[in-house]
Amino acid sequence: MPISLVRETDVDVLVIGAGPAGLMCANALAKAGVNVRIIDQRPSKVAAGQADGIQPRTIEVFQSYGLAERLLREGNQMHVASFYNPGGHGIQLTDRVPDVTAPTARYPFEVTLHQGAIESIFLDSMKSMGLEVSRPIVPTQLELDHAQMADPNAYVARVVLRHLDPPEGGPSTEVVRAKFVVGTDGAHSWVRKHLNIAMEGSQTDHIWGVVDMVPKTNFPDIRSKCAVHSENGSCMIIPREADKVRLYIQLDSGGCEAVDAVSGRIDKKRMGPHQLLEVARKSFYPYVFETPDEFDWWTIYIIGQRVASRFSVGERVFIAGDACHTHSPKAGQGMNASMNDSHNLVWKLVYVLRGWAGLSLLKTYELERRKYAQDLINFDVDFAALFSGKPRTQVNQNGVSHADFLRAFQTFGGFTSGIGIHYAESAIVHYANQPCAAHVVVGQRMPPQVLVCVADFRPAELQDLLPSDARFKLLVFTGAAKALDTVGAAVGDLTVRFGRAVDVISILPYRQRDFTFMALPLPLRSHWSKVLCDEKDMRGRQGGSAYAAFGIDPQAGAIICVRPDGYVGMVAPLEEVDSIAAYFATFMDSE
């Protein structure tokens, strides 16, 4: 028998596909110290176009990984949404509203930045940790050792990789054995197809063109997110970085030149950006768009609205991002849903790989994210229909009115901002005790609030105390009337049992002049910077609203347990501090 010359390596996690979902996944795993490999079939990252809208919640997630600074520095911000409808000699301004209506959004705007720049943020972060994308590489085989699926430490997946551009004389094939595989390889996912996971849902008959350019126009709202409903079709403006805008242009499904009459598929050879701009001009009349010096990027697509039937095989291979859900881009969801799939999955993988939790924890990934993907499709069906619909006019009383559209825009505000995502009850989401922190919704992300550090009076954003570091955060709202020795002792026991997984932050209802953080029981002050109070800062500019905003009685206090991904796992009255140990025990082993 000949000796195999194929290189074989072992990794904890193999990530297949280096788009936003894959990069979020690999970066977060590397940050947690996991041995991860990430491959991609493209020879380099995306250069222009593609997805580009980052929602308020996704900005918060970036911030939790220390990546928001650069996103905000490089990206364009959308603060306003404008609406144009038939009127005058063509269209006219109907309304302007805040683009983000979710009241608790820390960043009350969307960021637009082309996908390549977003990928670069992850690539640079990964590089600083010694991780790079192996490319161009495609997987050709994926086998699972079904006998060992229950052993989290077994390298159950054997993946054969083909190098598309191997170094001269180098091998073109290698084998990677992985404990877990994550398929983030896009809408045409090889991983999904290989696992025979079906996509459920349908293709719509909405056809849209997209053009990116630096516009030359007299349209006044060219720098706002703008929905234009005209009697000659619908358009949407998404302003972008570097003076560019993206136009989404509705194409007539019946008469669209780009659709092949036989196959029903888009044929991009039949139509180009000049024709797309020509269609847009009719919607924007009487405003004028001159032909730009160049088109930065363009495409044409039919909206598909589908969700994968399952997101995992045996909790050992997962799919995430476009591999498991596709929808229209106009609600600005795609890249956000994709990256947040990975954000949801990573800490669970980390806990299993560290031996802190069993494989069953990973079931909550599909539970939480598939439900969300379905909600997203349902929203998208409604929204896309409204958007593609004819406007209501004197003549067409069945058309979509501005009031209909605005209502949809604002009703779904919490959803489209990502702020309102609400995970169902599960091993890691316990709905009990909700009243003790009435305005903090268990299963939703922990909202922001400015607090003040007791030791140095520095104002601190609570969300900045909740980094994505794979630890649960126990927020002990101490209240004013409580003897804290019992709470301290119970928290002390907890940190002995689940120590490395739990970080403790204490929040006092107010400051007393002679109170020092050193007076708290030791388990409630792991570091001087983690004892805060609900007061205004020295300049009276911010802070002092946390107990009220969270619905916590300043006398009674409460405990909020925030998951490693920033979502509230449970709340408890201080008297029931033991219920936190019970919560952890449902999915974690004691040390």
Add this chain to the structure above:
Amino acid sequence: MPISLVRETDVDVLVIGAGPAGLMCANALAKAGVNVRIIDQRPSKVAAGQADGIQPRTIEVFQSYGLAERLLREGNQMHVASFYNPGGHGIQLTDRVPDVTAPTARYPFEVTLHQGAIESIFLDSMKSMGLEVSRPIVPTQLELDHAQMADPNAYVARVVLRHLDPPEGGPSTEVVRAKFVVGTDGAHSWVRKHLNIAMEGSQTDHIWGVVDMVPKTNFPDIRSKCAVHSENGSCMIIPREADKVRLYIQLDSGGCEAVDAVSGRIDKKRMGPHQLLEVARKSFYPYVFETPDEFDWWTIYIIGQRVASRFSVGERVFIAGDACHTHSPKAGQGMNASMNDSHNLVWKLVYVLRGWAGLSLLKTYELERRKYAQDLINFDVDFAALFSGKPRTQVNQNGVSHADFLRAFQTFGGFTSGIGIHYAESAIVHYANQPCAAHVVVGQRMPPQVLVCVADFRPAELQDLLPSDARFKLLVFTGAAKALDTVGAAVGDLTVRFGRAVDVISILPYRQRDFTFMALPLPLRSHWSKVLCDEKDMRGRQGGSAYAAFGIDPQAGAIICVRPDGYVGMVAPLEEVDSIAAYFATFMDSE
């Protein structure tokens, strides 16, 4: 005659000394595209200790160079100042006040970060522009070609450099010919001595020890800036990054072991950090400081309060930073004054090198910065005496009371924050017309205000529209009642005459629903992002106070001309827009 083997190179500016003043200088010159060389005698940057306090105004200056993000990420923040005085069985808390009292400070706190980390911020920024410090190198000769001093393009300075650690076989000497030389080589400046510039002022008899460490203490205010006056001496706490604190410890000038009785100089061999901590312990009683695991850095010094008799020779060689002023560190001035010397000088050098202004512009450097250095010494004499004085007690009624000290602390707040720096009238500071923008002080830095961009409704901090890019910013507060055609035409003329040196920003008093930025005369809208209005943002969180805060009539409007370093050069009513051309003509040539 033998052929010279000594390498000779030409540069526009040679910077001698790569401490904070030199690095600020070289980085800013490189940013402006100037051919600059910077040398230093040390083989590497500072590793620990040294200066470390960054004031509110200096943070604003960092921001103007795009360097504040990292400073804020890495540094510690001081928001509060605490005062302890004799009482109880030793000392007790007397008062806590905001550390920064200047009401317009954009950053209402000081940042502490060790000098090496601050140097790294500049070094990395320079590296991204291809500039590195040549080291270890010392200058050994500096000759000026007096015949050519009036020609700004002449390489009038010939500097011989000696490489202290030349590559094997490489030359140990080279010659640099420079149009301008900046000596930022510290308190013992070779450049200053070589130019025979005298230091004026005196050494005090205040002796202080400094210890940096991670403290082990039960002192409650260990994370606040803290002035401790005890009957056993004075101490100051400066909390720092990475849980460290710096203790400034007053040493008795008569009995200080570290002073050599014969020379009167400090001999650091006679005393170490353990003895310094022992002295501090007496002041802090009854609070306890355990001996730390290690001392990060320590020193002992006698406060010298001196200013150089001049800051320049013929406007061709300059000294900046510690090379021209030394003072006590307790008011946290040293590094700030040094970096701001360079910040003041650089744009003037740039204008002369570009041929936009004559050499006489450079006279304003000494005019503005020497006056400031003298004010600083006067302040420092008073403050250091108060600080070193015995506290007032029952027994010692002549001592310094807390009220005295607090008054000094707060009176000098504008000064110590750097916010109140006020440059005198000169070619580049015209005091006329002050009433048309009554609350913007001509000669002081332009204060921050949040505005809202007309085109995209994004809130924008005015100071972020004033980057250190070597351009004057013309802030056109359009008012409501004005025909803007005349103003537009005059500004248009101005940008033709001084175009590359002038950036125009228009600020409307409020937003009108149907107003578009495209309606402004073209010279008043150089870019869509530079037309703003004085309104609250979409969420009603900030903005809408600029006209009132600046004392500008919302009907009448006004023009504010901000210098490239962020200081207000002049203001004018809209009717007198021509006075701006007259202002520029006092120091600039038309194109």
